[in-house]
Amino acid sequence: MRIEYLPHAVEDLKEIRSHYLEVGGKPLALKMVRQIREEVKALADNPYLAQPYEIVPGIRRLVVADGVFLVFYGVTERIEVLHVRRAERAPATAEDMPHV
DSSP, rough: OOOOEEEHHHHHHHHHHHHHHHHHHHHHHHHHHHHHHHHHHGGTTTOOOSEEOOOOTTEEEEEETTTTTTEEESSSSSSEEEEEEEETTOOHHHHHHHTT
């Protein structure tokens, strides 16, 4: 199944990269974004890998990067990555995922 990062998720990844550029330099920034993307790739073969997200119906939440980030996505004819955020933040709502 095809994976598509929607605009909000693309911006999230840019912010994550920028943050890690500041705190650890380019190698760390690239490593973190690559790790997130690599783990999301597993959804192509198993789109229902992650549990449904109880706060936003129709959305699933994948825990990646050793629990540091949460990837929120929906499954239609493709996998739509809606939002990527640090796990320690307050729970995501439908407002955090404008596609929903």
